[in-house]
Amino acid sequence: MTGVLLRKFCYEIVVEGCIQKLDLEWSNEKAKVSFSGKSFQVNVGKISEGNFSLVLNGSSYDVIVNPQPSGFQVFVNGIPFNIELYDPRKVSLFSSGEISDSGPKVVSSPMPGKVVKLLVSKGDTVKKGQGLIVIEAMKMQNELKSPKAGKINEINVTENQAVNNEDPLLIVE
DSSP: OOOOOEEEEEEEEEETTEEEEEEEEEETTEEEEEETTEEEEEEEEEEETTEEEEEETTEEEEEEEEEETTEEEEEETTEEEEEEEOOGGGSOTTSOSOOOOOSOEEEEOSSSEEEEEEOOOTTOEEOTTOEEEEEEETTEEEEEEOSSSEEEEEEOOOTTOEEOTTOEEEEEO
16 A cells, blocks of 8 residues: 655745745645745756745646755746745844845845846846856756845856856855
8 A cells, every 4th residue: 555645835025025924735746835925836856956836726836945054946837936934043133134235245146047137247236036147957048136125245157157056156245
């Protein structure tokens, strides 16, 4: 008799500076996802480690999940999303619960690939969410966006350079 392996995960994540609860229940090729008070049933096909095919409400999504030091960078149909795991040690006792954008932020490569285009130069002022660099991986181009408003303090790569997963590409201060 084959048993059904049910895996449950509960995360507190930071989305646009606000803490959200994300619950996952995963069994074989089905998942129940609860986020922001809504629940979804998702069919999940694992293509390779960190690479999935999802079907939600009849629509198909290619998803790549890359672990990062403080969370995950997730690409959904080539669109990058940074998901930061909430760490209560980063929030002061009397804070509003929002995570600060203070301090330098390292933008790392979400996967092995090649730098196709640098969209900024050292010293440029950028807005939160502004495109910074384009990485090509698996014949798909992915634009990485600024995690905060600030100034480009350091650029560690050049166009056409090969990069590995989690290589630090640039720093926004």
